[in-house]
Amino acid sequence: MKYLLVLPFALLASPAVAQSTSPADLLAQYSAEAGAEASAERGKELFMANHTGGKPDTPSCTTCHTADPKAAGQARTGKPIEPLAPSANPERFTDLKFVEKWFGRNCNSVLGRDCTAAEKADVLAWLASL
Amino acid sequence: MTDATSTQFAPQGKQVLVWDIWVRLFHWSLVVSISTAAVTGFVLGAPWIKLHIVSGLLAMALVAARIVWGFLGPTHARFRDFLRPPAAILSHLTGGDTGRHLGHNPAGGLMMLGLMAVVGLLAITGLTGLGGVLRTGPLLSLPYGIGEAGLELHEVLAALLLVMILAHVAAAIFESRRSRENLVRSMVTGTKERRPGDHRGRKVISHPRIALTVIALLAGLTVQVWQRDTGVPERAPVAVLDEIFAEECTACHLAYHPSLLSGAEWQVIMANLDDHFIEDARLDDETNARITEWLIAHDASTAQTRPAHLFANERESPTGSIAETQAWSDLHESLAEETFQHAPVYSKSNCSACHADAETGWFSPFQIKIPKETSK
Numbered sequence: 001m002k003y004l005l006v007l008p009f010a011l012l013a014s015p016a017v018a019q020s021t022s023p024a025d026l027l028a029q030y031s032a033e034a035g036a037e038a039s040a041e042r043g044k045e046l047f048m049a050n051h052t053g054g055k056p057d058t059p060s061c062t063t064c065h066t067a068d069p070k071a072a073g074q075a076r077t078g079k080p081i082e083p084l085a086p087s088a089n090p091e092r093f094t095d096l097k098f099v100e101k102w103f104g105r106n107c108n109s110v111l112g113r114d115c116t117a118a119e120k121a122d123v124l125a126w127l128a129s130l
Numbered sequence: 131m132t133d134a135t136s137t138q139f140a141p142q143g144k145q146v147l148v149w150d151i152w153v154r155l156f157h158w159s160l161v162v163s164i165s166t167a168a169v170t171g172f173v174l175g176a177p178w179i180k181l182h183i184v185s186g187l188l189a190m191a192l193v194a195a196r197i198v199w200g201f202l203g204p205t206h207a208r209f210r211d212f213l214r215p216p217a218a219i220l221s222h223l224t225g226g227d228t229g230r231h232l233g234h235n236p237a238g239g240l241m242m243l244g245l246m247a248v249v250g251l252l253a254i255t256g257l258t259g260l261g262g263v264l265r266t267g268p269l270l271s272l273p274y275g276i277g278e279a280g281l282e283l284h285e286v287l288a289a290l291l292l293v294m295i296l297a298h299v300a301a302a303i304f305e306s307r308r309s310r311e312n313l314v315r316s317m318v319t320g321t322k323e324r325r326p327g328d329h330r331g332r333k334v335i336s337h338p339r340i341a342l343t344v345i346a347l348l349a350g351l352t353v354q355v356w357q358r359d360t361g362v363p364e365r366a367p368v369a370v371l372d373e374i375f376a377e378e379c380t381a382c383h384l385a386y387h388p389s390l391l392s393g394a395e396w397q398v399i400m401a402n403l404d405d406h407f408i409e410d411a412r413l414d415d416e417t418n419a420r421i422t423e424w425l426i427a428h429d430a431s432t433a434q435t436r437p438a439h440l441f442a443n444e445r446e447s448p449t450g451s452i453a454e455t456q457a458w459s460d461l462h463e464s465l466a467e468e469t470f471q472h473a474p475v476y477s478k479s480n481c482s483a484c485h486a487d488a489e490t491g492w493f494s495p496f497q498i499k500i501p502k503e504t505s506k
Contacts, residue, residue: 055408055409055410056408057408057409058408058409074476075382075383076409076476076477077382077383077384077476077477077479077480078473078474078475078476078477078479078480078483079380079382079383079384079480101412101413101414104410104412105409105410105411105412106410108404108410108412109409109410
Protein backbone atom coordinates (compact mmCIF):
# COMPACT_ATOMS: atom_id res chain seq x y z
CA MET A 1 0.00 0.00 0.00
CA LYS A 2 2.81 2.38 0.89
CA TYR A 3 4.43 1.54 -2.42
CA LEU A 4 1.36 2.74 -4.30
CA LEU A 5 1.47 6.08 -2.51
CA VAL A 6 5.11 6.66 -3.35
CA LEU A 7 4.93 5.53 -6.96
CA PRO A 8 3.22 8.58 -8.50
CA PHE A 9 5.78 10.89 -6.90
CA ALA A 10 8.65 8.78 -8.12
CA LEU A 11 7.19 8.97 -11.63
CA LEU A 12 6.72 12.72 -11.42
CA ALA A 13 10.11 13.45 -9.97
CA SER A 14 12.18 11.56 -12.43
CA PRO A 15 10.72 10.38 -15.73
CA ALA A 16 14.18 9.20 -16.78
CA VAL A 17 14.14 6.55 -14.10
CA ALA A 18 10.46 5.70 -14.31
CA GLN A 19 10.39 2.91 -16.85
CA SER A 20 6.63 2.84 -17.24
CA THR A 21 6.73 1.69 -20.84
CA SER A 22 9.04 0.92 -23.76
CA PRO A 23 9.05 2.04 -27.41
CA ALA A 24 7.75 -1.40 -28.47
CA ASP A 25 4.92 -1.43 -25.89
CA LEU A 26 3.96 2.11 -26.75
CA LEU A 27 3.97 1.36 -30.48
CA ALA A 28 1.69 -1.60 -29.87
CA GLN A 29 -0.60 0.52 -27.72
CA TYR A 30 -0.93 3.36 -30.25
CA SER A 31 -1.38 0.89 -33.14
CA ALA A 32 -4.12 -0.92 -31.25
CA GLU A 33 -5.82 2.38 -30.52
CA ALA A 34 -5.58 3.37 -34.18
CA GLY A 35 -6.74 -0.05 -35.31
CA ALA A 36 -4.14 -0.08 -38.07
CA GLU A 37 -0.54 -1.06 -38.73
CA ALA A 38 1.98 1.73 -38.15
CA SER A 39 4.06 2.98 -41.06
CA ALA A 40 7.57 4.31 -40.50
CA GLU A 41 7.46 5.92 -43.93
CA ARG A 42 4.30 7.91 -43.15
CA GLY A 43 5.83 8.82 -39.79
CA LYS A 44 8.95 10.23 -41.43
CA GLU A 45 6.81 12.23 -43.87
CA LEU A 46 4.75 13.76 -41.05
CA PHE A 47 7.90 14.56 -39.06
CA MET A 48 9.76 16.21 -41.94
CA ALA A 49 6.86 18.12 -43.53
CA ASN A 50 6.06 21.79 -43.08
CA HIS A 51 2.57 22.31 -41.69
CA THR A 52 0.38 25.37 -41.65
CA GLY A 53 -2.24 24.65 -39.00
CA GLY A 54 -0.05 25.33 -35.96
CA LYS A 55 1.85 28.27 -34.57
CA PRO A 56 3.78 30.18 -37.23
CA ASP A 57 7.13 29.93 -35.41
CA THR A 58 7.01 26.14 -35.31
CA PRO A 59 5.86 24.87 -38.73
CA SER A 60 7.59 21.49 -38.41
CA CYS A 61 8.87 18.96 -35.89
CA THR A 62 12.29 19.67 -37.38
CA THR A 63 12.11 23.33 -36.25
CA CYS A 64 13.37 22.22 -32.86
CA HIS A 65 14.27 18.54 -33.23
CA THR A 66 16.23 19.01 -36.52
CA ALA A 67 15.91 16.62 -39.46
CA ASP A 68 18.13 14.08 -37.72
CA PRO A 69 16.36 12.50 -34.73
CA LYS A 70 19.62 10.83 -33.69
CA ALA A 71 21.18 14.24 -33.12
CA ALA A 72 20.38 16.75 -30.40
CA GLY A 73 17.91 19.50 -31.23
CA GLN A 74 17.46 22.95 -29.81
CA ALA A 75 14.46 24.73 -28.32
CA ARG A 76 13.72 28.29 -29.46
CA THR A 77 15.12 29.45 -26.13
CA GLY A 78 18.56 28.05 -27.01
CA LYS A 79 18.18 25.08 -24.70
CA PRO A 80 19.41 21.75 -26.16
CA ILE A 81 16.90 18.93 -26.73
CA GLU A 82 18.10 15.36 -26.29
CA PRO A 83 17.90 13.13 -29.41
CA LEU A 84 14.46 11.60 -30.13
CA ALA A 85 15.56 8.27 -31.58
CA PRO A 86 15.63 5.56 -28.88
CA SER A 87 18.84 4.21 -30.46
CA ALA A 88 20.58 7.49 -29.64
CA ASN A 89 18.74 8.17 -26.38
CA PRO A 90 17.47 5.09 -24.50
CA GLU A 91 15.33 7.23 -22.19
CA ARG A 92 12.97 8.16 -25.02
CA PHE A 93 9.48 6.61 -25.07
CA THR A 94 9.85 4.96 -21.68
CA ASP A 95 7.45 7.19 -19.73
CA LEU A 96 3.89 7.31 -21.00
CA LYS A 97 2.98 10.47 -19.13
CA PHE A 98 6.01 12.30 -20.49
CA VAL A 99 5.35 11.14 -24.06
CA GLU A 100 1.69 12.16 -23.88
CA LYS A 101 2.58 15.56 -22.44
CA TRP A 102 4.95 16.35 -25.29
CA PHE A 103 2.81 14.88 -28.09
CA GLY A 104 0.01 17.04 -26.68
CA ARG A 105 2.05 20.23 -26.64
CA ASN A 106 4.01 19.76 -29.83
CA CYS A 107 1.21 18.47 -32.07
CA ASN A 108 -0.74 21.57 -31.06
CA SER A 109 2.26 23.84 -31.74
CA VAL A 110 3.02 22.32 -35.15
CA LEU A 111 -0.36 21.09 -36.43
CA GLY A 112 -2.74 23.18 -34.37
CA ARG A 113 -4.54 20.03 -33.16
CA ASP A 114 -3.96 16.81 -31.28
CA CYS A 115 -2.22 14.00 -33.13
CA THR A 116 -4.26 10.87 -33.80
CA ALA A 117 -3.15 7.55 -32.37
CA ALA A 118 -2.25 6.50 -35.92
CA GLU A 119 0.02 9.51 -36.35
CA LYS A 120 1.74 8.88 -33.03
CA ALA A 121 2.23 5.22 -33.99
CA ASP A 122 3.69 6.21 -37.38
CA VAL A 123 6.19 8.70 -35.94
CA LEU A 124 7.19 6.31 -33.19
CA ALA A 125 7.64 3.48 -35.70
CA TRP A 126 9.98 5.67 -37.74
CA LEU A 127 11.96 6.92 -34.74
CA ALA A 128 12.33 3.40 -33.33
CA SER A 129 13.57 2.14 -36.72
CA LEU A 130 16.52 4.54 -36.84
CA MET B 131 64.67 67.20 4.62
CA THR B 132 63.89 69.73 1.91
CA ASP B 133 60.26 70.53 2.31
CA ALA B 134 58.28 73.74 2.29
CA THR B 135 59.97 74.94 5.45
CA SER B 136 62.99 75.86 3.37
CA THR B 137 61.06 78.50 1.40
CA GLN B 138 61.82 81.16 3.93
CA PHE B 139 65.55 80.83 3.45
CA ALA B 140 65.55 80.48 -0.32
CA PRO B 141 66.74 83.46 -2.35
CA GLN B 142 64.26 85.12 -4.72
CA GLY B 143 63.86 83.42 -8.08
CA LYS B 144 65.00 80.13 -6.69
CA GLN B 145 62.93 76.98 -7.20
CA VAL B 146 61.47 75.91 -3.88
CA LEU B 147 59.57 72.76 -2.92
CA VAL B 148 55.88 73.55 -2.48
CA TRP B 149 54.11 70.21 -3.04
CA ASP B 150 55.73 67.42 -1.09
CA ILE B 151 55.94 63.96 -2.61
CA TRP B 152 52.83 62.69 -0.75
CA VAL B 153 50.67 65.56 -1.96
CA ARG B 154 51.83 64.91 -5.52
CA LEU B 155 51.33 61.15 -5.26
CA PHE B 156 47.87 61.77 -3.80
CA HIS B 157 46.97 64.18 -6.57
CA TRP B 158 47.95 61.96 -9.50
CA SER B 159 46.66 58.75 -7.91
CA LEU B 160 43.34 60.54 -7.43
CA VAL B 161 43.40 61.59 -11.10
CA VAL B 162 43.85 57.94 -12.12
CA SER B 163 41.25 56.52 -9.72
CA ILE B 164 38.61 59.17 -10.48
CA SER B 165 39.17 58.80 -14.23
CA THR B 166 38.78 55.03 -13.93
CA ALA B 167 35.64 55.39 -11.82
CA ALA B 168 34.20 57.94 -14.27
CA VAL B 169 34.84 55.85 -17.37
CA THR B 170 33.58 52.61 -15.80
CA GLY B 171 30.57 54.36 -14.27
CA PHE B 172 29.43 56.64 -17.06
CA VAL B 173 30.51 54.70 -20.14
CA LEU B 174 31.20 51.01 -19.56
CA GLY B 175 28.36 50.10 -17.22
CA ALA B 176 27.45 46.97 -15.26
CA PRO B 177 30.08 44.44 -16.45
CA TRP B 178 32.80 46.80 -15.18
CA ILE B 179 31.31 47.36 -11.75
CA LYS B 180 34.15 45.65 -9.89
CA LEU B 181 36.73 48.04 -11.34
CA HIS B 182 34.33 50.93 -10.66
CA ILE B 183 34.01 49.98 -7.00
CA VAL B 184 37.74 49.35 -6.58
CA SER B 185 38.66 52.70 -8.15
CA GLY B 186 35.98 54.49 -6.12
CA LEU B 187 37.18 52.93 -2.88
CA LEU B 188 40.76 53.82 -3.79
CA ALA B 189 39.69 57.44 -4.31
CA MET B 190 37.96 57.39 -0.92
CA ALA B 191 41.08 55.95 0.76
CA LEU B 192 43.27 58.56 -0.93
CA VAL B 193 41.03 61.39 0.27
CA ALA B 194 41.00 59.96 3.81
CA ALA B 195 44.81 59.81 3.81
CA ARG B 196 44.97 63.33 2.40
CA ILE B 197 42.75 64.63 5.19
CA VAL B 198 45.18 63.16 7.75
CA TRP B 199 48.06 64.76 5.84
CA GLY B 200 46.12 68.03 5.90
CA PHE B 201 46.65 68.11 9.66
CA LEU B 202 50.10 66.51 9.91
CA GLY B 203 51.83 67.31 6.59
CA PRO B 204 54.23 70.14 5.72
CA THR B 205 53.28 73.81 5.29
CA HIS B 206 51.37 73.79 2.00
CA ALA B 207 49.78 70.39 2.55
CA ARG B 208 47.93 71.69 5.61
CA PHE B 209 44.31 72.80 5.62
CA ARG B 210 45.21 75.87 7.60
CA ASP B 211 47.49 76.93 4.75
CA PHE B 212 44.69 77.01 2.20
CA LEU B 213 41.31 77.01 3.96
CA ARG B 214 40.31 80.65 4.40
CA PRO B 215 37.20 82.37 5.72
CA PRO B 216 34.58 83.34 3.10
CA ALA B 217 35.60 87.00 3.27
CA ALA B 218 39.17 86.14 2.26
CA ILE B 219 37.92 83.98 -0.64
CA LEU B 220 35.61 86.75 -1.83
CA SER B 221 38.41 89.30 -1.53
CA HIS B 222 40.70 87.01 -3.57
CA LEU B 223 38.11 86.51 -6.31
CA THR B 224 37.34 90.23 -6.55
CA GLY B 225 41.00 91.16 -6.87
CA GLY B 226 41.43 92.54 -3.38
CA ASP B 227 44.05 89.93 -2.54
CA THR B 228 47.45 91.09 -3.84
CA GLY B 229 50.44 88.84 -3.94
CA ARG B 230 50.86 85.33 -5.19
CA HIS B 231 50.11 82.30 -3.03
CA LEU B 232 52.89 79.71 -3.10
CA GLY B 233 50.42 77.06 -2.03
CA HIS B 234 46.73 77.05 -2.94
CA ASN B 235 45.15 80.46 -3.23
CA PRO B 236 41.92 80.95 -1.21
CA ALA B 237 39.67 80.01 -4.15
CA GLY B 238 41.82 76.98 -4.93
CA GLY B 239 41.66 75.96 -1.29
CA LEU B 240 37.86 76.06 -1.38
CA MET B 241 37.95 73.86 -4.48
CA MET B 242 40.20 71.34 -2.68
CA LEU B 243 37.71 71.14 0.17
CA GLY B 244 34.83 70.80 -2.29
CA LEU B 245 36.51 68.08 -4.34
CA MET B 246 37.39 66.05 -1.26
CA ALA B 247 33.88 66.43 0.14
CA VAL B 248 32.24 65.32 -3.12
CA VAL B 249 34.58 62.32 -3.50
CA GLY B 250 33.75 61.35 0.08
CA LEU B 251 30.01 61.70 -0.54
CA LEU B 252 30.34 59.67 -3.74
CA ALA B 253 31.93 56.87 -1.73
CA ILE B 254 29.16 56.98 0.89
CA THR B 255 26.31 57.07 -1.63
CA GLY B 256 28.02 54.38 -3.71
CA LEU B 257 28.26 52.08 -0.70
CA THR B 258 24.64 52.93 0.16
CA GLY B 259 23.53 51.76 -3.28
CA LEU B 260 25.77 48.72 -3.13
CA GLY B 261 24.20 47.81 0.20
CA GLY B 262 20.52 48.66 -0.31
CA VAL B 263 20.14 47.75 -3.99
CA LEU B 264 22.79 45.13 -4.68
CA ARG B 265 22.70 43.80 -1.11
CA THR B 266 26.42 43.52 -0.63
CA GLY B 267 29.24 45.39 1.08
CA PRO B 268 29.24 46.92 4.57
CA LEU B 269 25.75 48.46 4.24
CA LEU B 270 23.81 45.45 2.94
CA SER B 271 21.14 45.74 5.62
CA LEU B 272 19.90 49.09 4.32
CA PRO B 273 16.33 49.16 2.97
CA TYR B 274 16.03 49.07 -0.82
CA GLY B 275 14.53 52.56 -1.02
CA ILE B 276 17.50 54.09 0.77
CA GLY B 277 19.87 52.25 -1.54
CA GLU B 278 17.97 53.50 -4.57
CA ALA B 279 18.05 57.08 -3.30
CA GLY B 280 21.78 56.65 -2.63
CA LEU B 281 22.38 55.63 -6.24
CA GLU B 282 20.39 58.57 -7.57
CA LEU B 283 22.39 60.96 -5.43
CA HIS B 284 25.56 59.14 -6.52
CA GLU B 285 24.79 59.98 -10.15
CA VAL B 286 24.10 63.63 -9.40
CA LEU B 287 27.31 63.92 -7.37
CA ALA B 288 29.30 62.22 -10.14
CA ALA B 289 28.08 64.81 -12.65
CA LEU B 290 28.84 67.57 -10.16
CA LEU B 291 32.37 66.19 -9.65
CA LEU B 292 32.98 66.25 -13.41
CA VAL B 293 31.95 69.91 -13.56
CA MET B 294 34.18 70.70 -10.58
CA ILE B 295 37.14 68.90 -12.18
CA LEU B 296 36.64 70.92 -15.37
CA ALA B 297 36.57 74.12 -13.30
CA HIS B 298 39.69 72.98 -11.41
CA VAL B 299 41.60 72.31 -14.66
CA ALA B 300 40.39 75.58 -16.20
CA ALA B 301 41.44 77.48 -13.08
CA ALA B 302 44.90 75.85 -13.14
CA ILE B 303 45.36 76.91 -16.77
CA PHE B 304 44.00 80.40 -16.12
CA GLU B 305 46.16 80.89 -13.03
CA SER B 306 49.24 79.55 -14.86
CA ARG B 307 48.80 82.21 -17.55
CA ARG B 308 48.03 84.93 -15.08
CA SER B 309 51.11 84.31 -12.95
CA ARG B 310 53.27 83.13 -15.88
CA GLU B 311 54.20 79.74 -14.46
CA ASN B 312 53.30 76.15 -15.19
CA LEU B 313 51.16 74.98 -12.27
CA VAL B 314 50.59 71.55 -13.78
CA ARG B 315 54.35 70.97 -13.98
CA SER B 316 54.66 72.11 -10.37
CA MET B 317 52.27 69.35 -9.38
CA VAL B 318 54.70 66.93 -11.07
CA THR B 319 58.05 68.33 -9.90
CA GLY B 320 56.70 69.80 -6.67
CA THR B 321 58.67 73.03 -7.10
CA LYS B 322 57.71 76.63 -7.85
CA GLU B 323 59.78 79.73 -8.42
CA ARG B 324 59.90 81.96 -5.37
CA ARG B 325 58.99 85.57 -6.10
CA PRO B 326 58.92 88.80 -4.11
CA GLY B 327 55.60 89.47 -2.37
CA ASP B 328 54.57 85.80 -2.26
CA HIS B 329 52.24 84.61 0.48
CA ARG B 330 54.51 81.90 1.79
CA GLY B 331 52.27 80.59 4.54
CA ARG B 332 53.17 79.80 8.11
CA LYS B 333 55.92 77.23 8.00
CA VAL B 334 55.36 74.00 9.85
CA ILE B 335 57.17 70.70 9.85
CA SER B 336 55.46 67.49 8.88
CA HIS B 337 54.90 64.44 11.09
CA PRO B 338 55.05 61.56 8.66
CA ARG B 339 55.34 58.83 11.33
CA ILE B 340 52.29 60.03 13.24
CA ALA B 341 50.39 60.42 9.98
CA LEU B 342 51.29 56.91 8.89
CA THR B 343 50.15 55.54 12.25
CA VAL B 344 46.80 57.35 12.05
CA ILE B 345 46.27 56.15 8.46
CA ALA B 346 47.11 52.56 9.45
CA LEU B 347 44.64 52.74 12.35
CA LEU B 348 41.92 54.10 10.04
CA ALA B 349 42.61 51.34 7.53
CA GLY B 350 42.39 48.69 10.25
CA LEU B 351 39.13 50.14 11.54
CA THR B 352 37.69 50.19 8.02
CA VAL B 353 38.53 46.51 7.51
CA GLN B 354 36.87 45.68 10.83
CA VAL B 355 33.67 47.56 9.99
CA TRP B 356 33.66 46.10 6.48
CA GLN B 357 33.67 42.55 7.73
CA ARG B 358 30.94 43.06 10.28
CA ASP B 359 27.87 42.97 8.08
CA THR B 360 28.32 40.08 5.70
CA GLY B 361 26.49 36.88 4.99
CA VAL B 362 23.02 36.32 3.57
CA PRO B 363 20.94 39.48 3.79
CA GLU B 364 17.35 39.50 4.99
CA ARG B 365 14.63 38.80 2.43
CA ALA B 366 16.99 37.04 0.07
CA PRO B 367 15.22 35.33 -2.83
CA VAL B 368 14.25 31.73 -2.07
CA ALA B 369 17.40 29.64 -2.46
CA VAL B 370 15.97 26.17 -3.02
CA LEU B 371 13.87 25.71 -6.13
CA ASP B 372 10.79 23.49 -6.02
CA GLU B 373 11.65 20.15 -7.59
CA ILE B 374 8.62 19.94 -9.87
CA PHE B 375 8.92 23.58 -10.89
CA ALA B 376 12.57 23.08 -11.81
CA GLU B 377 11.94 19.88 -13.70
CA GLU B 378 8.94 21.02 -15.73
CA CYS B 379 10.05 24.55 -16.53
CA THR B 380 13.69 23.79 -17.31
CA ALA B 381 12.65 21.30 -19.97
CA CYS B 382 12.57 24.29 -22.34
CA HIS B 383 14.16 27.22 -20.57
CA LEU B 384 16.15 28.22 -17.53
CA ALA B 385 14.41 28.24 -14.18
CA TYR B 386 13.16 31.84 -14.04
CA HIS B 387 13.21 32.68 -10.38
CA PRO B 388 9.80 33.26 -8.74
CA SER B 389 11.05 36.60 -7.34
CA LEU B 390 11.26 38.07 -10.85
CA LEU B 391 7.49 38.55 -11.15
CA SER B 392 4.52 39.38 -8.99
CA GLY B 393 2.09 36.68 -7.95
CA ALA B 394 -0.53 38.20 -10.27
CA GLU B 395 1.85 37.91 -13.20
CA TRP B 396 2.69 34.30 -12.39
CA GLN B 397 -1.01 33.55 -12.22
CA VAL B 398 -1.52 34.95 -15.72
CA ILE B 399 1.42 32.98 -17.07
CA MET B 400 0.34 29.72 -15.50
CA ALA B 401 -3.25 30.15 -16.67
CA ASN B 402 -2.13 30.59 -20.28
CA LEU B 403 0.40 27.82 -20.75
CA ASP B 404 -1.36 26.71 -23.96
CA ASP B 405 -0.01 29.90 -25.53
CA HIS B 406 3.22 30.31 -23.60
CA PHE B 407 5.43 32.76 -25.51
CA ILE B 408 4.05 31.43 -28.80
CA GLU B 409 4.33 27.80 -27.74
CA ASP B 410 2.13 25.20 -26.18
CA ALA B 411 3.51 24.33 -22.76
CA ARG B 412 0.42 22.83 -21.12
CA LEU B 413 0.74 20.95 -17.83
CA ASP B 414 -1.74 18.65 -16.17
CA ASP B 415 -3.94 20.45 -13.64
CA GLU B 416 -2.32 18.96 -10.57
CA THR B 417 1.23 19.89 -11.61
CA ASN B 418 0.10 23.33 -12.73
CA ALA B 419 -1.58 24.02 -9.38
CA ARG B 420 1.47 22.94 -7.42
CA ILE B 421 3.88 25.07 -9.46
CA THR B 422 1.56 28.09 -9.42
CA GLU B 423 1.21 27.90 -5.67
CA TRP B 424 4.98 27.72 -5.18
CA LEU B 425 5.63 30.62 -7.57
CA ILE B 426 3.14 32.88 -5.81
CA ALA B 427 4.50 31.94 -2.39
CA HIS B 428 7.98 33.14 -3.43
CA ASP B 429 7.08 35.99 -5.77
CA ALA B 430 8.70 39.42 -6.04
CA SER B 431 7.01 40.71 -2.89
CA THR B 432 8.99 38.21 -0.80
CA ALA B 433 12.44 39.25 -2.03
CA GLN B 434 14.51 42.37 -1.66
CA THR B 435 16.55 42.25 -4.84
CA ARG B 436 17.03 44.62 -7.71
CA PRO B 437 15.15 42.49 -10.28
CA ALA B 438 12.25 42.00 -7.85
CA HIS B 439 11.90 45.78 -7.62
CA LEU B 440 12.55 46.54 -11.27
CA PHE B 441 10.53 44.00 -13.19
CA ALA B 442 7.55 42.93 -11.12
CA ASN B 443 4.28 44.77 -11.74
CA GLU B 444 5.88 47.00 -14.32
CA ARG B 445 3.40 46.19 -17.06
CA GLU B 446 -0.20 47.31 -17.25
CA SER B 447 -1.30 44.04 -18.82
CA PRO B 448 1.01 41.41 -17.46
CA THR B 449 2.45 39.19 -20.16
CA GLY B 450 5.28 38.10 -17.92
CA SER B 451 7.84 39.00 -20.57
CA ILE B 452 10.61 40.70 -18.65
CA ALA B 453 12.49 41.50 -21.84
CA GLU B 454 9.58 43.71 -22.93
CA THR B 455 9.85 46.00 -19.93
CA GLN B 456 11.39 49.45 -20.11
CA ALA B 457 13.67 48.61 -17.18
CA TRP B 458 15.03 45.61 -19.07
CA SER B 459 15.66 47.68 -22.21
CA ASP B 460 17.43 50.39 -20.23
CA LEU B 461 19.70 47.86 -18.55
CA HIS B 462 20.60 46.17 -21.84
CA GLU B 463 20.81 49.21 -24.10
CA SER B 464 24.59 48.97 -24.47
CA LEU B 465 24.23 45.57 -26.13
CA ALA B 466 23.68 45.12 -29.86
CA GLU B 467 20.40 43.51 -30.87
CA GLU B 468 22.35 40.82 -32.79
CA THR B 469 24.02 39.65 -29.60
CA PHE B 470 20.69 38.13 -28.60
CA GLN B 471 20.15 36.34 -31.89
CA HIS B 472 23.37 34.38 -32.29
CA ALA B 473 25.04 31.53 -30.47
CA PRO B 474 25.58 31.14 -27.62
CA VAL B 475 22.87 33.57 -26.42
CA TYR B 476 20.13 32.83 -29.02
CA SER B 477 17.35 34.65 -27.24
CA LYS B 478 16.59 37.49 -24.85
CA SER B 479 14.99 34.86 -22.67
CA ASN B 480 18.32 33.10 -22.17
CA CYS B 481 19.43 35.16 -19.14
CA SER B 482 21.97 32.62 -17.96
CA ALA B 483 24.02 33.00 -21.14
CA CYS B 484 25.49 36.13 -19.54
CA HIS B 485 24.17 36.11 -15.95
CA ALA B 486 25.85 33.20 -14.18
CA ASP B 487 23.50 33.63 -11.19
CA ALA B 488 20.25 34.03 -13.18
CA GLU B 489 18.53 31.05 -11.56
CA THR B 490 19.14 32.43 -8.07
CA GLY B 491 17.10 35.57 -8.81
CA TRP B 492 19.96 37.83 -7.76
CA PHE B 493 21.32 38.99 -11.14
CA SER B 494 24.38 40.45 -9.48
CA PRO B 495 26.48 42.75 -11.67
CA PHE B 496 29.49 40.82 -10.38
CA GLN B 497 28.19 37.73 -12.16
CA ILE B 498 27.85 39.17 -15.66
CA LYS B 499 30.03 37.81 -18.41
CA ILE B 500 29.00 38.49 -21.98
CA PRO B 501 30.14 35.49 -24.03
CA LYS B 502 31.92 35.77 -27.34
CA GLU B 503 29.81 34.97 -30.36
CA THR B 504 30.39 31.43 -31.54
CA SER B 505 30.15 30.11 -35.06
CA LYS B 506 27.05 27.98 -34.63
